[in-house]
Amino acid sequence: MELGFREIKQTMLDSAYHLRSKRPDMVRQELWAVLLAYNLIRRIMTMAATVTGIWPNQLSFSSSSMAVIQYFSSVSIMSPGNIPIHWQHLLDTLVLFKLPARREDRRYPR
Template sequence: SNTQYTVIESYSEHDFKVEMSVSAHARKQDPSLPECWQARLVLYPEPMGPGKIKGLLCSLDDKQVFGAQAILDVYFERWEIENSYGEIKHQMLEDSILLRSQTVDGVNQELWGILLAYNLIRVEISRIAKEAKVSPLRISFVMALRDIQDEILWCAIASPGSIPKKLRAMRERVKRYILPEKRKR
């Protein structure tokens, strides 16, 4: 919201080619930087409120290949991927470096195991959301993860016939952790 720019070319009401000054501090750090640089600015069509994201700056300047809506769509997809990485790193791995393998094949196997576990949790969240008739995004990943971890430990000592009953009970518990609807970003 406080970025200063000059519009060089207008592609549409919300899509522009802009020019911005490179700060004196940045040029002092790297004298080879130009005085100005150009980028594409895609603004959101709806006001996002104070302190919210108003638009995106990017280097994808071919408006024929990269339409404004396509850029916004890719940003949202990237945002969801970043959230997933965050859930894996901070919640599942608890910010620890967990890869212990000494070989490339071992590291690959560990990474596949982490991704598989993450996707299995997401599948279970999807099933819980379907039963609760809400979006899977409204089920708390952290609470689902913790309940699933606990249930796996209990299932290890349970009789095989009781596991489906335990999973149904877990799904009912996780429904208590339905988050409020997210406001539109």
């Protein structure tokens, strides 16, 4: 769970994105939008990982989020008949963002 919070803070709420609203209800709405986008990206990562038989947490979240954002920004100019082809291409692309295996001897004492 803490890794999810870190991904949200570092990738989705980085220095390029600031909460623009001033009213508490609008800030709450922006935060809900960020959580919804996070869950959407994680769901698509899970779909891509399931097809290849790897765990979803073995995929890079930041690279996957950029690919998903690019896909949804270009979906408005796609022909409706080509959306399934582009969707499959997105899933195939996300599999390429597999993280390297961690070493077993990783120890960082305090």
